[in-house]
Amino acid sequence: MNSPTTAPPTGGHGAPPPDGSSGVRLLAGWYATGRPATLADHLGRYGPPPVTAAGGPASAGLIEAVEAAGLTGRGGAGFPTARKLRAVADRRRRAVVVVNAVESEPASRKDRFLLAVAPHLVLDGAVLAAGAVGADTVHVCLPRDPSGGYRRLDAALEERRRAGLDRVRLLPHALPHAYVSSESTSLVRWLGGGPARPQGSPPRSHERGVDRRPTLVSNAETLAHLALIARYGPDWFRRSGTREEPGTLLVTVSGAVVSPGVLEAASGTPLTTLLDRAGGPAEPLRAVLLGGFAGTWLPAEHLRTPLARRDLAPLGAAPGAGVVVALPRSACPLTETARMLAYLAAHSARQCGPCRLGLPAVAEDFAALAAGRADPVLWSRLSHRVALLPDRGACRHPDGAARLAASALHAFADDVDRHLTEGPCPAAHEPPRIPVPPATPPEAWR
Amino acid sequence: MNRTRHLRVDRISCTGQGLCAELLPELIDLDEWGYPVLKDRTVPGHLRAHARRAVAACPRLALRTDRDRP
Numbered sequence: 033m034n035s036p037t038t039a040p041p042t043g044g045h046g047a048p049p050p051d052g053s054s055g056v057r058l059l060a061g062w063y064a065t066g067r068p069a070t071l072a073d074h075l076g077r078y079g080p081p082p083v084t085a086a087g088g089p090a091s092a093g094l095i096e097a098v099e100a101a102g103l104t105g106r107g108g109a110g111f112p113t114a115r116k117l118r119a120v121a122d123r124r125r126r127a128v129v130v131v132n133a134v135e136s137e138p139a140s141r142k143d144r145f146l147l148a149v150a151p152h153l154v155l156d157g158a159v160l161a162a163g164a165v166g167a168d169t170v171h172v173c174l175p176r177d178p179s180g181g182y183r184r185l186d187a188a189l190e191e192r193r194r195a196g197l198d199r200v201r202l203l204p205h206a207l208p209h210a211y212v213s214s215e216s217t218s219l220v221r222w223l224g225g226g227p228a229r230p231q232g233s234p235p236r237s238h239e240r241g242v243d244r245r246p247t248l249v250s251n252a253e254t255l256a257h258l259a260l261i262a263r264y265g266p267d268w269f270r271r272s273g274t275r276e277e278p279g280t281l282l283v284t285v286s287g288a289v290v291s292p293g294v295l296e297a298a299s300g301t302p303l304t305t306l307l308d309r310a311g312g313p314a315e316p317l318r319a320v321l322l323g324g325f326a327g328t329w330l331p332a333e334h335l336r337t338p339l340a341r342r343d344l345a346p347l348g349a350a351p352g353a354g355v356v357v358a359l360p361r362s363a364c365p366l367t368e369t370a371r372m373l374a375y376l377a378a379h380s381a382r383q384c385g386p387c388r389l390g391l392p393a394v395a396e397d398f399a400a401l402a403a404g405r406a407d408p409v410l411w412s413r414l415s416h417r418v419a420l421l422p423d424r425g426a427c428r429h430p431d432g433a434a435r436l437a438a439s440a441l442h443a444f445a446d447d448v449d450r451h452l453t454e455g456p457c458p459a460a461h462e463p464p465r466i467p468v469p470p471a472t473p474p475e476a477w478r
Numbered sequence: 479m480n481r482t483r484h485l486r487v488d489r490i491s492c493t494g495q496g497l498c499a500e501l502l503p504e505l506i507d508l509d510e511w512g513y514p515v516l517k518d519r520t521v522p523g524h525l526r527a528h529a530r531r532a533v534a535a536c537p538r539l540a541l542r543t544d545r546d547r548p
Contacts, residue, residue: 383489383490385491385493385511385513386513389491389511389513392511420509420515426488426490
């Protein structure tokens with residue numbers, strides 16, 4: 033891992049472009065070799081990043097290529113990446129790029145996985161984005177956890193330094209591991225010396241972010257796609273995925289499947305195909321949770337739906353950051369949801385009253401419902417409280433918790449009725465099926 | 479000058495004192511903890527003076543009216 037790579041990149045411009053249509057791009061090297069790519073591996077496969085002078089004419093070319101490719105953010109919100117780049121590039125001051133690999137969503141592992149197996153794709157993307165928006169500094173933000181990710185990132189950065197590859201500064205950071213600390217304004221606030229808590233805008237990060245400079249905060253996977261668009265162009269990028277949502281995305285499949293893990297798939301791949309690629313259901317499924325703890329329950333009858341915004345929107349769901357959690361029929365969906373809500377409540381940044389007080393209240397109501405301890409007015413009180421969460425915080429954390437709660441009440445309406453009238457189901461006493469971190473407040477915000 | 483105004487609450491600053499709901503009950507409710515619920519963000523012309531008073535009365539300076547987007 034630490035071996036010096038002063039040797040020039042092998043093969044000059046790298047191998048010919050990988051076949052765009054196969055649906056495997058970011059993980060192609062991993063699938064081919066089964067080991068993390070060193071800088072030499074990376075340059076051998078892809079060639080050096082086509083970097084241009086910051087602010088030069090070619091940087092506008094990259095933004096245009098990203099726009100033509102139709103790349104959208106892979107961190108969950110799905111915002112068009114070119115618009116984000118342009119908003120920062122249009123500001124006068126020297127900009128800053130922040131790579132968001134904090135990935136605090138407990139059911140997502142894709143950014144950690146990508147940085148572990150193909151760190152230089154992400155870093156290339158960050159350096160190219162820096163060139164496009166006129167930045168001289170890239171902050172790479174990881175969660176502060178014992179997985180060794182920070183050490184590996186540091187080693188990858190050292191490889192690049194020794195090779196003299198980049199003209200911008202690349203700085204690694206390990207942020208507190210709280211659910212809301214991966215929100216883009218939390219990163220900006222933390223990098224400014226504050227707590228990793230969301231900041232109510234304005235000013236927006238692209239106007240005044242890190243060091244009061246225009247700041248591009250981008251998800252790690254998004255930047256890796258950008259690195260390939262810069263090399264192979266928008267037409268290549270569009271060879272995979274759907275017309276409206278081109279490209280591939282990383283998906284974390286967990287829960288009741290035979291081989292949980294991270295895989296790469298073309299946008300628009302049916303959910304059943306994704307489950308099959310994760311070894312298939314380990315037992316009959318009741319539903320899948322899409323988008324993570326702040327996501328939506330989708331009953332099993334909808335599993336043929338393609339993983340794409342356009343197809344999921346009518347069902348009230350979205351791909352989010354590519355999270356699919358399979359819930360077996362043998363589990364109590366209300367108990368599983370109640371545990372997730374308790375975790376989300378504990379991870380409120382406690383800055384805004386409606387979230388600080390509303391989330392624990394909703395989580396307690398849900399726990400009572402799941403345990404069959406409902407009082408006569410629980411249903412109306414819970415519905416009212418859930419409805420009051422969205423759009424009343426400095427960030428979207430309460431909105432996400434409300435989405436999870438509301439979708440559980442909707443998707444498992446029969447279970448709700450039974451729990452209200454007959455008490456808990458037998459499965460409520462079984463061990464939980466979906467791993468949820470302890471519902472205790474984050475240890476640190478700094 | 480007659481552009482529509484929209485209510486906005488700085489949720490981090492707001493501590494739920496509740497004066498806004500007293501001065502502008504047509505547009506603002508309180509939840510069970512005393513934090514404001516905006517029934518409608520758009521301030522109609524005939525309530526503009528009331529809205530201004532509510533904004534001025536907030537001890538946390540958490541209530542504002544914006545001219546542009548809701």
